[in-house]
Amino acid sequence: MSFELSIDWPEFLATYWQKKPVVIRQAFRDFQDPISPDELAGLAMENEVDSRLVSQNAKGWQVAHGPFTDFDQLEESHWSLLVQAVNHWHPAAAELMHPFRVLSDWRMDDLMVSFSVPNGGVGPHLDQYDVFIIQGAGKRHWRVGNNDVIAQHSPHPDLLQVAPFEAIIDEILEPGDLVYIPPGFPHEGYSLENSLNYSVGFRAPSAKELLSGFADYVLAHELGSRRYQDADLRLRDNASTVLTDEVETLRKMMISLLHSQDFTPWIGEFLSQSRHELDIAPPEPAYQEDEVRSAVEEGTPLHRIGGLKVLQLAEHTFINGEILSSADSNFLSLLANSTIITPTQLQPFTENPVLLAQLTGLINAGYWYFAEEQDDA
Structure with a gap:
């Protein structure tokens, strides 16, 4: 599944990026959800996945953290299930990150996916990072205010909200619509019906x-x-x-x-580390070099696991907090710039025993996998 994003990036960066929020209608035409609510609920039951359930009732705001065992006690309105780093665990959902890679891999953080029932939301709040929120199935009412100084309060120890604000954006988003919100702009979204939202967040270290x-x-x-x-x-x-x-x-x-x-090796290591756990699953048994060469010769593409950062800085290449050294800069560039590497791209490097050994080591570390492994999962 691939997604085409209709944004004039030079104009967007000049007019909106970290300047003001904007709604882009049908940014993704004929949008199809890459994940279902049931799949999202399944992820929220996993120990490794960061998830939370935010609800509101007569007693006020409530927050529960996963992993969850079931959702049988939930009402039909006023709650949202939010799952962080879905791109680490769900390859189809991870495809939603690709159109935003033009803004730099190191700045991209993760894909948060939320499922909300009518009137479900997390209340008015603000974030300290840029976020693109894509509307999936259903409709959601979004209000965004100006970046004036707004008092924050905690209606729950795990929830930080802001006081009511005057909206400069007051829109109902439908599937394929997108709202961009810069840091410091208060916003609130409430579902009008059962809906899915996809939030592409950007890293902003303090x-x-x-x-x-x-x-x-x-x-x-x-x-x-x-x-x-x-x-x-x-x-x-x-x-x-x-x-x-x-x-x-x-x-x-x-x-x-x-x-x-x-400083340079440290900053490369720092920026290439993910804030959320990765789905690293080293193959068992480990690949031998001749098996890697055979897989490439048989036409099997190589996939990078979701959320793995491969960054290039000066003469260094960094993978998940470690420096990767190689005498072949083309090999390193291929690893850094391609999330899916075709057999045609790989074949010249598998003929080099040193590079083949290095590639085999990366596969055995669980950073890359051959496509059929995903099909068997």
Whole structure:
């Protein structure tokens, strides 16, 4: 299943991206849901999958976290089932991410899918990341406000909402319609009937996350061991005084780490890691190199597992938080830019024993799989 998205990307980036929200009617023409409500409910029963059930009743807002065992006690209205990173677990749904790859793989986070009954929603809220919300089956009423300063509150410990706001978008979305919402714009969506929604979210790391991640890397690799020095130490009137230039020297010691050659491999490792668990299932028994070569010769395409990030930065290629080294840049580019690799593309590399061994290792790590494995699952 493939999806064609009707967006003029240069115009969209210039006019809307991180500037203002917009509804795009029939962004996906003749839209067909890649996943059913029953399949989504099945994912929410799995331990590895992050899911939650948000409902509202006379007692207020309620939030329950998966995995769930059943949904028999649910009412006919006022609840939503939300499942994160569906693209990691459902190949057909993962296809919805492909049209957005033009905006960069490292910025893309995951595909959240929600099933809502009439009046189901999570209440008015705002996000700190860009999101494209695609309407699947059913209809949903969306309101989006301006990015004014709005007070947030928690009607439930696991739910953060905002106060009522004046809408600048007030629309009913039907299958194939899309609403784009930049960070900081309050919004709320309520289903008018049983409906599916697909939210393509974009990663936006905070300075706190970056600093914490880099600090962990520095400690793990025993970097930054150079100590403070002050060969030009000056006397001061009071022993308690810390001089401004001393503070600046300490600051420069920290900044020098960010400008060191170690920063690039760390940022590549950091950005290529997924926030959600991947569906990594190493083949059993493991492939032998001749078996990989035979599969390619037989015309079997190679698929990348959903959600796996393969990023290229400077002269490095990163896969799921690790540097992948190879003497063949074309081989690395093929891995990075193709989620499905055809036998024709692979065949020249399987003739190279070194690259064949490397490819076999990646398949045995569970990062790529031959297409028939999916059919047998």
